[in-house]
Amino acid sequence: MKLRITLEGKTYEVEVEVVEEGSSGPLYGSTSVHSTTIPAPVVPKPPSTPPSPPPVSAPTTLPGERVVKAPIVGTVLQLKVAPGDTVSVNQVLLVMEAMKMETNVASPIAGKVKAIRVSNGESVKAGQVLVEFE
Numbered sequence: 001m002k003l004r005i006t007l008e009g010k011t012y013e014v015e016v017e018v019v020e021e022g023s024s025g026p027l028y029g030s031t032s033v034h035s036t037t038i039p040a041p042v043v044p045k046p047p048s049t050p051p052s053p054p055p056v057s058a059p060t061t062l063p064g065e066r067v068v069k070a071p072i073v074g075t076v077l078q079l080k081v082a083p084g085d086t087v088s089v090n091q092v093l094l095v096m097e098a099m100k101m102e103t104n105v106a107s108p109i110a111g112k113v114k115a116i117r118v119s120n121g122e123s124v125k126a127g128q129v130l131v132e133f134e
Helices: none
Strands: 002-007 010-015 055-057 067-069 074-079 092-098 101-106 111-116 129-133
Touching: 092 129
Parallel strands: 055 101
Antiparallel strands: 002 010, 067 129, 074 092, 092 101, 111 129
């Protein structure tokens, strides 16, 4: 059986032999002199979940302070801790958004959360206290 295939504007003629189960004939037919092998494009596989931005400690929090202040002007998207939670250094406390970019705000110290001073959806100023520790 002959087939004519057109790929990207080029026409190829291919001969195909149908082989029935149990036949001792060849598995594939032959191709004409016009055929060429076209490699399949490599398409990168997208990650199953988008990567999270790395934790960012609030630079406005001074050493020895038991609070975390907003590193940027933005909106609180998600609180990751609650009062009474025990957190470790660099644990993400909340996620903020500024100019359509998400920023993880991480704890500069290990300790117990005393109070959350903001809520989801709240707009905050740079340097505003977000979380207070015992």
